[in-house]
Amino acid sequence: MSNTNKRKRKLVPPSEMVHFSWGGRTQEWEEEADQIMHTLQDQLDNQESKEELKKKIEYGKQKQYW
Secondary structure, X not given: OOOOOOOOOOOOOHHHOOOXXXXXXXXXXXXXXXXXXXXXXXXXHHHOOHHHHHHHHHHHHOOOOO
């Protein structure tokens, strides 16, 4: 058994997601895929705790030496 705490997930129901349409052009499919990707990314962003978000912001503010 692991000692990690699992977060509750807030899932977007499939009825609210954009569906790929039959037919159409490649550009339309790319737009639909982009909308689905953004929906899933928003879902992941909403699951982040404030502590994780703060760590990411602090890391982003550090000066990087390449």
